[in-house]
Amino acid sequence: METFAFYFLAISITILFTITVWSKNILNAMTALAAGMILISGLFFILRADFLGVVQLIVYVGAVMALYAFGMMFFDATGTVKEKNRPNFTVLLLGVLTAVLLVGIFTAPTLINGVPSFYPEMAGATNPQAVGLVLFTKYLVPFEVAAIMLLVAMIAGIILAGKKMDNSISRMSEEELKAQLEKDSK
Amino acid sequence: MDGYIVGTIIKAILVLAIISALAGFGTYIERKILAFMQRRLGPMHVGPYGLLQLAADGIKLFTKEDFIPSGANKFIFMLAPVITAATAFIALAAVPLLPEFNLFGIEVRPIISDLNIGILFVLGMMAAGLYGPLLAGMSQRNKWGLLGSARTAIQFLSYEVVTGLSLLAPIMIVGSLSLIDFNNYQSGGITHWLIWQQPLAFILFIIAGFAETNRTPFDLLEHEAEIVAGYATEYSGMRWGMFFIGEYANMITIGFLAALIFFGGFNSWGFIPGGLAIILKVSFFFFLMLWVRASWPHIRPDQLMWLCWKVLMPLAVINVTLTGLWMMI
Amino acid sequence: MSMEEFKDRNVGVQNYRMLDLEPNPETGMDKFKQVVKRSVKLELFTGLKVTFREMFNALFRGEMHTTKYPFEKLPISPRYRAIHEMKRLLESGHYRCIGCGLCEKICIANCIRMDTRYDENQRKEVSEYTINFGRCIFCGYCAEVCPELAIVHGGRYETASEQRASYSTFEDMLTPLDQLAQQSEYPGFGAVSADADEKIKKTPLAY
Structure with a gap:
């Protein structure tokens, strides 16, 4: 099944x-x-x-x-x-090679040793609890690093998107709009 | 094991049949309630008190011409209503509908699959249900449809965070994601209901639930007054009917979620047995949705975004933080 | 009168009530205050209350507004101008029409046709009288001009028919003899007013 x-x-x-x-x-x-x-x-x-x-x-x-x-x-x-890019065989070759390599790297240990279980199934713990326990003990540092990375990405995104958030084009008067356009064209 | 599979299949068929019948009946109830609130009579002439209006509508929908506009993406156009209807019913799979009962000596648990992540599964499936309107709007090559699907994306990106964050605080208190655990947590009577501990979370959840089911204050996707019929502009016949069945099934699901998470679920309520209690609660939430539709105006998409991101999300975060602090102390 | 005056007619100044709307909030703080005020005052629930009250009144206090039209009809004004009726004299049962032909003359839609002849008593009798309701515009001139209150407007306002020209003959419009007792005086268009007796003056003899 x-x-x-x-x-x-x-x-x-x-x-x-x-x-x-x-x-x-x-x-x-x-x-x-x-x-x-x-x-x-x-x-x-x-x-x-x-x-x-x-x-x-x-x-x-x-x-x-x-x-x-x-x-x-x-x-x-x-x-x-309409796509512009023509088939590029070098890229194709490299892509296939990378895929094969990745599959090889990830499957080789399992093929040799079987699937070792670092953390035996916890009796009585439900799935989210098990994930939580592992996440906040063994993998705490990577988890926090990932969190900080996401925070950095979020702040960067907000700054990139929010640069000109204060002046809205639809609310500008005619003169302000002209001035803004001239400034942008320079 | 075989008995389990057969039982699950029977339960799935029963839920599918009953909920889709109820969803159809919901249209009748909606028309009646809206009519009463506007001092009208509503459907009256097909059957006693218009009860057979449902059958008449069904016949109309089935026999109507089912056309696909030229230039539409045919496969996706046909797929979209199925997504809406199917996800609405899949979401119900993890919802315990009634308390356990004995039937011919067999103990029946009226839940199709008791996942230990029930809430997340239901929310995820209902979120996936919005692919229906989105694909419908984009595939039909109609500008109103495109606007409808753009609004679907906006609406989804607005309410999704609020739904999750508002439910996080009750989840923290109960310490489980299973809806049955939620129900058992509140088994001590009316004072143990989570609404008393988490009133803000309930308000946020019900607002997000209205947005999730596209009910009136947030009825942006199919806003007749602004974008003709939005994503459903080019749909007719049973395809259109499937969107409706999905919408009403989602309303029922949201009613069950609110009743289970905040209002004591299917625990018996004074002298009222549990099964009746949850049906009463779900009926109330269904009525609330119609009541709100009769009373309040629509809001604009930008107002929905403003509301969700600038008001509800900070409130939800504050609520989660306060709950965490309260639990630590 | 200039065009401006004609256009500015101050329509409805006396009936409109200005709501004391707050000015739109400008700054972020004002907007925040407005949101808080509206949320705490629970203004949205007033709307819910109103609709629930209406539903309660409609269901339990009989304030349902629907008229199930083909089964019930709303009362119409006595001055309503619907399908014509021909009245009879109450004493003899003879029709009131004296065949003067004024209604035919005044009819601006040209929908009334009548023919008269002398009967054996040398009285004028109506030999043919039809109204084409396909043409009739229900202006009411015929009822107004009739000296005998013979042709009047009735209350039957459902005038749809299968043909463009639907004729009504004299016999169709006459009050049936067996219903003579129920024939009521027409209060509407062209009838004498209710207080006509008090208003009327004695005609001086010089005339």
């Missing part, structure tokens, strides 16, 4: 992400991306990592939704996008 579910999910995810890469229609590409991300959460559910699965679901639903917003602004959602 679980094997069947795994192969079903794995094949679907591969197909969906292939569509994401190859499709020239922005709507198809993004929908395939969203569906693939949601199906990945299915993989977590199979592994009994319910919490991670739901987090994957919530985070990527929101993230891809923001991506849709950008897609809506930049492209015609029902038409096809």
Whole structure:
């Protein structure tokens, strides 16, 4: 049952992400991306990592939704996008090599040793509790570093976006607008 | 194991049938209540007191021409209503609907899947449900539809943070993400309800819930007065009906969540048995949504963003901080 | 009169009530104060209260506003000008119409046609009388001009028909003989006013 579910999910995810890469229609590409991300959460559910699965679901639903917003602004959602880049075989080769290397690096230890469990399943602890315990003991420093990184990114984002937030073009008078335009053109 | 699977399938079919029937019945209730609040009679002529209006609407929806506009992205256009309806029902999978009871000597737990992360699952699924309007609006090649889906994105990015943060404080108090644990935590009667400990969280949650179900003060996606019918402009027949069923199922889900998290769930309430108590509570929340629709005007998308990010989110963060401090002391 | 005066007619100055709206908040602090004030005063709940009160009144105090139209009808004004009726004399039951033809003459839509002839007693009798309701504009001149209060406007206002020209004959409009007792005097257009007796003066003999 679980094997069947795994192969079903794995094949679907591969197909969906292939569509994401190859499709020239922005709507198809993004929908395939969203569906693939949601199906990945299915993989977590199979592994009994319910919490991670739901987090994957919530985070990527929101993230891809923001991506849709950008897609809506930049492209015609029902038409096809004209792509300029020609197939570049060097890039293709390097990409495939990187993928193979990554898969090799990550699977080699499991192939040799089996899957070692550093932290045996805690009896009686529910899934979020187990995640929390590991996150706030063994991996506290990386967790905090990640938090600081996200904070930095957030502040940077706010500063980048909020530079000219004080003056709104729609509320300017005609003269102010002209002055602003002249200033910008210089 | 086999019995478990068969039981789950039976439960899933039952929930699907009952909730979609209730969702259809919800349209009748909505029309009646709105009519009464405007001193009208509402549907009266199909069946006694217009009760069969539901069947008439169903026949109309099924027999209507189902067209797909030329230039639309056909596959996604057909997919979008299914997403809305399906996610609404999937979200219900983790919601305990009634207390446990015995049927022919078998103990029945009226929850399809008791996930230990129930709340997050329900919220995540309801969030995924907004892909329905989004894809519908973008795929139909209609400017009103595009505006509707742009508003979907805005609405989603506004309320999602508030929903999560407002529920964080009750989750901290109960110490679990399972809705059944929430219910058991409040089993001590009316004084043990979480609403008394977390009134602010309840207000924030119900506001975010209104935004989540696209109910009136935040009915931006399908704002008839501004953008024709928003994401549903090009839809007709049963595809359009599926959007509606999804919306009403979501209303019922939000009602169940509010009742389970803040109002004592399906614990018996004085002399009222638990099963009836939760139905009464959910009915009240359903009525509240209609009541608000009859009373309050819509707000603009920018006002929704302002409300969610500048008012509700700081309040939610303050609430979480205070709850944390209170729990430590 | 110039055009400006014509346009500025001060319509409704006496009926409109200005709400004492607060000025729009300018600074952030003012906006914040406004939000707090509105939230604490629970202004939104006033709206909820109003709708609930209306529902309660409609359901339990019989203040439902709906008229189920084909089954119930609202009363209409006595001066309403609907489908015509022909009245009879109460004593003899003979129709009141004397065949003077004034209604035919005055009808601005040209919808009334009548023919008269002398009967065996050398009295004028109406041989044919039709009103084309496809043309009739229900102006009410016929009822106003009728010296005998014979043609009047009735209260039947559902005038839809399958044909553009729908004729009504004299017999259609006459009060049926068996309902003569129920025939009421028409109070509306062209009728004498209720206090006509007090208003009337004796005609001097010189005339």
